[in-house]
Amino acid sequence: MPSAPTPVPDAPVPEARNGGAAPAKGAGRSAAGRFDPHRFGPVIGLILLLVVGTALNPDFATWDNLMNVLTRTAFIGIISIGMCFVIISGGIDLSVGSMAALIAGAMILAMNALQPLLASPVAVVGLGMLFALLLGGGFGLAHGLLITRGRIEPFIVTLGTLGIFRAVLTWLADGGAITLDGDLSDAYGPVYYGSLLGVPVPVWIFLLVALAGALLLNRTAFGRYVQAIGSNEQVARFAAVEVDRVKVLTYGLLGVCVGIATLLYVPRLGSASPTTGILWELEAIAAVIVGGTSFKGGEGRVAGTVVGAVLLSVISNILNLTSIISVYLNAAVQGCVIIAVAFLQRRRP
């Protein structure tokens, strides 16, 4: 296994450029500063939804409800931030839902097995969480290697592992559920149910992952390489970018994100079953697309992805709280939103 990904370049080599520099020309308004519907569309949509939700049900705009929505968003949101990198680089990962289920099952089994060996349930839970991260990262790196070294389309590779991951979980669970032991559940509970300054732990983690993701994408060489590869892989290759390495790292990063989402999710129910994480891959991809990232790769935004994930769960929350549209039609409403967003963001030919 390669060592931990260190996408941030090693030492700063400030280059002294002598002379000749023209004075800065009105550096104020950059292309990003102009109003760009691709950029603000999702935010406007989210604001509209918040207004509608508040108008329809007074319970909507309460702190508790908002924190509830954000907590539920955290799983998909964290995964979609990793997915954002993969899609920007021109790839895709269909397996994340199955991967989450298998990681959940495997980490519960591992914790249950460790419990008799270690005195402290907290230590067991800590090791379990570490295991989830390693497993996710490992799965992701395996995807990346199959895609780059094996030269197989990412769609095919992850379609394959989508089946493999879920089948292995089902086999491990013998068709039923894998449940965390009671003592461990108590020790693990705070990771999901706890809160800091009135904000639940998963929301904090979501926020941290989002900030780290935005920094990684926009302010590191790795992030620039990801965009360059998605924009045109050949050009990146000729420009001495280590294309394969960067691609493997994006899948590894997504795997770690799935690991984080899973270790937040497990204490919620304390079990994993063949239905855990079903359709998460589609929700994560939808969040990325609704957030304004081009499905063809090359450009995308972490902040948009966060907004996209929140927007999708606000929709289901509003449906839950009101009775205008049946909550059974939740997926249909989300589907309409995705298509509408894609329609609004399509490029002029």
Add this chain to the structure above:
Amino acid sequence: MSLHIAFDGIVKEFGAVRVLHGVGFDLHPGRVYGLLGENGAGKSTLMKILAGYHAPTAGTLLIDGQPARFRNSRDAETRGIVLIHQELNLADDLTVTQNMFLGHELRRGWLLDERRMRERAAEALRQVGFEGDPDTKVRDLIVAEKQLVEIAKAQLRNARLLIMDEPTASLTPSECERLFGLIGRLRRDGVTIVYISHKLDEVERITDEVIVMRDGRFITRAPTAGTPRARMATLMVGRDLTDMFPEKRDPPPAGRPLLAVRGVTVPGWAEDVGFDLRPGEILGFAGLVGAGRTELFEGILGLRPRSAGTIEIDGRPVRLRSPREAMRNGLTYLSEDRKGKGLHVRMGLRDNLTLMTLRHHAQPLLSPASEEKALEHAVAAFGIRGDPRGVAASLSGGNQQKLAIAKFLEPDPRVFVLDEPTRGVDVGAKRDIYFLIARLAAEGRGVVVISSELIELIGLCHRVIVMRGRRVTATVPAERLSEEELIAHAIGTHTRP
């Protein structure tokens, strides 16, 4: 049926940008016109209006005296006007016949009439001198054959006016000859040809009349016979161009080579190639398309497998397995395929420029200010004109090329390889690039120039290596450089004097 075309006060605006400022001239049937102008002069836009791809913002297009308004290129085709695009517009996965009838399929009842289409395609292909099988997939054709297919397709539609945009950009001299023969035949049949090319020698040879555009305006027209090449170039740029090339400095003294390549074989493309490059030297690579020049350097860069050979830089053997390793060892390569391998056309100027040297701008987070400074420096040093906040695609061809050169010089290579450095570049920018190359050599770098433009190799290089059929056939020193000499080595007709 003849076709008389008149442009009357054609204006075209894209958003707020006016690219054509009331262009007016006319085209008579059965003549070959050379349409000249630097990149951005508006030639392509005007021709796209003629071929129905764009509608004019104002002004009229008159065909045989009648105003015509095309809604799309099909409308124009029905009037016999066909534009053959620079990057040929054929579907790779369809056969030659299927491409030729695409959108105009012949039917028998509900079914396609394959037999009749095949026959008619074969007939049209025979007329243009295409010798292949009409059932071949277009993917398997070489560029010259694709071009013949395009022309045959136009003939099938009964074209009376053919617009050819840089048709010889990737043709070998013998393929060019065949194309010129075909153009002559079409002209005798009364077809009007509008020929757009940067290669003035071709324009001089095959056109009856030249029409010059500059900055979205019609400048002048003149019979080709009375217009020498130098005059054409001057008219295009609007200033005198007596000296395209910098004065050649003396070739550097023999000494330790900067780059020594020995016995390199790139399977299928180059065999047992060896050469030296000295500091301060400009070394040319001549040869026909397919002679293996580009692939040789892609092999040296590690982008293609090498089965044999050694490479030394500064007397030190190096292992080059990727462009990154080449860059670390002081060698960078700018591809001939600017949009496909050289620049990220949808990304900004700054992101393009610093992609190879991001580590210099990371502390450890990337510093936009530092990258901005690099861009300002490059804009000033290389004379890149255009909106520095726009994307690379918004620059003209010449400025894109300057940006690409700046990008591959950012790592400060000691050996710089430029593949077709002036392809699709206007005359003014060409001159800038030639002077830049001379300056790089004067700084003590080794520069390799791969080019199909012999004038360029002759005007610029200290020595020229000629490749033919995967092998080096000659190394020609500066004092013996001539078009005849290079062509003879490239096509294998050279006999020792």
